[in-house]
Amino acid sequence: MGANVSSTNVVNISDLRLLAKKRLPQMVFDYIDSGADREQTLSQNCTAFKEIYFRPRCAVATPSCDLNISVLDQEFKLPFILAPVGSSRMFYPKGEVVAAREAGIAGTGYTLSTLSGCRLEEVKQATNCPAWYQLYLLGGRDVAMQTIERAKSAGFSAIVVTIDTPISGLRERDVRNGTKQLLSRNPIQMLPYIPQMLIKPCWLTQWLGDGGLMSFPNVELESGPMGYTEIGPALEESVVTWEDLNWIREAWGGKIIVKGIHIGEDARKAIDLGVDAVVVSNHGARQLDSVAPTIQVLPEVVKAVNGEIDVLIDGGIRRGGDVVKALCLGAKGVLISRAYAYGLAAGGGPGVAKAIEIIKTDILRTMKLLGCDSVKKLDRSFVTIPPSWA
């Protein structure tokens, strides 16, 4: 499988997506690929980038191009960082460890989801890059406190609190495919969905070899008979509120990032609570559908933040040109998610490396074509955006 991702026919993230689709059972592919409700925001997160036009400076030589960024005083060799992706171990054996390792090799950062299939200590050890821990309060605040302590001891350099998940969005493809049953670890409930796994023997043998049924070793979810676990109700019991940010910030004692900002007003609230950075995110359109694409609301948030803290963005980023556009609109850096998840699912470590390489090469080429030799020099003068976004 690993060989496929290295093929010269794999030139963009869509190619990796198709390879992932080939290797994975439908339910696992759709878990990555799908969005909420009618998937309006899912497609618009991507297409909104097409509404931004570059304004290149021609006849400018850029023999070298600086792609380094600094976020929260941490240094990254690339202007994109790997976002939290729950259940990555379902896509590829030891998925979280594999992805974190590749982020480190590329000189960028990795964010580990609370819903990781691998222990946070093991993931941190696999990489020398800055690693951030994404926090859900699943399992309650006492469990979260313990996890915060573990993440601190393990050496994670920021905590990312996701605030857009008071309840799971309706991902219709997941409902039809029985994804909840797969994640719930209830073998009886999984029975009807076994055939879609059997026709993907490569994935199945690797998955079983890695321990099979998903578990989430960094949270303690209520376990029923046969290890049955329910993520949905656990989320609802432990909604993250603005008040929680106070004790989380105190317990953590380090850099804190809030992920899931759509509007300037919420970014101001985060600043008032002493947060160090925000991520403009609609959770990859997996939660509330019909919210505006993230790149469209970035200017509003950047304006509200007024340079006081770092602003990051994710959502729909599939090309280096998308990264460059986000930086032009004031993001300090971006998070990529499905872009590397497809690579991981298509071919493990080499697949993640390929995704990172595709986006990095895109960025370098775009910078040279723009006539700009450092991502730190990108600003609004390099783009035209629709007047209603400003």
Ligand SMILES: Cc1cc2nc3c(=O)[nH]c(=O)nc-3n(C[C@H](O)[C@H](O)[C@H](O)COP(=O)(O)O)c2cc1C
């Ligand atoms: C399969 C999958 C799992 C995700 N799991 C998490 C998670 O556990 N925690 C979280 O904060 N965000 C999670 N997200 C959201 C991403 O971190 C990110 O916000 C979003 O996917 C960005 O959009 P993009 O995939 O279009 O780049 C997940 C996204 C996907 C696709």
Ligand SMILES: CCCCC(=O)C(=O)O
């Ligand atoms: C209900 C959300 C659980 C994991 C997650 O964040 C995702 O799948 O997007």
